[in-house]
Amino acid sequence: AGLTATLRLLDSGASVMLVEKEKRLGGNSAKASSGINAWTSTRTEAHANDTLASFVADTAKSALRDAGFSHTGSMIELLASRSEAAIEWLKARTTIDLSKVAQLGGHSFARTHRPSNGMIGxxxxxxxxxxxxxxxxxxxxxxxSGCRxxxxxxxxxxxxxxxxxxxAYADAAGDEHEARAADTMLATGGFASDRSSASLLATHRPDLLHFPTTNGDWATGDGMKLAMNIGASTVDMDRVQIHPTGFVDAKDLDASTKVLCGEMxxxxxxxxxxPNGTRFVxxxxxxxxxxxxxxxxxxxxFAIVLNAAASKEAGKHAELYERKGLLSRVVGAAGLAGYMAGMRGAADAATLAPRLSSELEAYSATAAAGGGDPW
Known part of the structure; x- marks a missing residue:
């Protein structure tokens, strides 16, 4: 958001001072991997029957909001209606490749745009x-950069x-400065990396304090606190999302910060x-x-299992995760059973192998038939 706003302002002829507390730009956006959701008027077979209304409805459902609910409904409709223009602007103004479009979680059609051979963030x-x-x-x-x-x-x-x-800001050496401007914009990330007793997470979602996070350690809600300190109102501060999948590092099983296993x-x-080899969702x-x-x-x-075709479709994502030691290659149900037997709460490999074989065969048969998935 900060980089996009900065570029739009610079293009309009404005002078901009961009203050970033980290040494590098990008924040959590640099960690994103799956893509950018947008409805586009260009029709392909993957979303031939998609509509803007469907995108709004899917987004509202995922946000646990009715599309017409107070402030949230109008925000969802605004974001959805302008999503195509945002994608087109990115493609026209930068060198970003957004040629791959896939259907990911919570969507009725393919709407998630990503590079053909790279990580979107x-x-x-x-x-x-x-x-x-x-x-x-x-x-x-x-x-x-390096200024807070x-x-x-x-x-x-x-x-x-x-x-x-x-x-007012402190530079990398800790010296205080002031910068005056006609307009001031806050464009900062979330707050899930601050687990202190006085944190925003502890205030609004104390039930989530024990969950690990995939946020960078910079995500401490600074922008929200700055605005709240001068009387700004807030909405939906309890809407902290739990992502279903983060990689468990075998060298540090209980690490409080994990690598995101992207939606893609x-x-x-x-x-x-x-861990017992059953599919459940x-x-x-x-x-x-x-x-x-x-x-x-x-x-x-839990185990996330990709066959060769899925791994190939994942491209750089699978390659990166394997290089980091977060994904492992195995052969057949027996190989998968041997790997999963090391998971917490798992059955032994001899018990797992036939169960996995049955589970994977049943899924393959359902997929080949084109439907009937019990989940």
Missing amino acids: AELVFALQKEVKRFEASGSLRLC VTRLLQDGPEGAEGAVLGV MRGVGGLLLT NELAPRDKVVAAELATGATE
């Missing part, structure tokens, strides 16, 4: 920052502060199995439904 951040940094030479852009905004500057005497006039890994055909259901099904099993670890 890394590719998008690279493309955007490349265009943004072109403006440094002209002086239109002042980039302050400490408060918003306001007009008026203490106790009766008014309009925002800019920001299920979208290409990955199956979710319990429609992998393309909305995330909250998948999470609820996972919790209902009582298991703490």
Whole structure:
């Protein structure tokens, strides 16, 4: 959001000071892997019958909101109606490739756009920052990385502060500065990496404090706190989403921060199995439904299984995860059973092998028949 807003402003002729507390730009967006959801008027076989109304309805359902619900309904409709223009702008203004379109969790049609051979987050951040940094030479852009905004500057005497006039910030050395501006924009990420007792997560969703996160350690809600400190109202602060899949590192099983196993890994055909080798959910259901099904099993670890075709479709994603030691190649049900036997709560390999064989054969038969999935 910050890079996009900066580029749009620079293109319009504005001078921009971009303050980023990390040394690198991109935040959590750089970690994204599955794609960008958008409805487009270009029709293909994968979404020949898709409509904007269907996209709005799917989004509202995934957000656990009726499409006409108060502020949320109008926001969903706005985002959906402008999604095609956003995709077209990215393709026209940057070098980003968004040629792959897939149907992922919670969607009735293929709407998730991603590069043909890369990770959407890394590719998008690279493309955007490349265009943004072109403006440094002209002086239109002042980039302050490694700097942290400490408060918003306001007009008026203490106790009766008014309009925002800019920001106070600390540089990498800890020295304080002030920057005055006609307009100030906050474009920051979430707050799930702050687990302290006074954190936003503890305040709004204390029930989630024990879950690991895939957020970077910078996601501490700074922008929200800055706005709230001058009296800004908030909405939906309890809407913290639990993602169904994050990789378990065998070297650190209980790590509080994990690598996200992107939605796309299920979208290409990955199956979710319990440690006992049973499938228990429609992998393309909305995330909250998948999470609820996972919790209902009582298991703490699950296997995501891709066959050769799914792995090939996943492309760079599968290659990257395998290189990091998060995905392993096995041969047949026996090989999968040997791998899964090491999971917490799993049966032994001899018990797992025939069960896995039966489960995978049943799924393959259902897929070949074109429907009838019990989930």
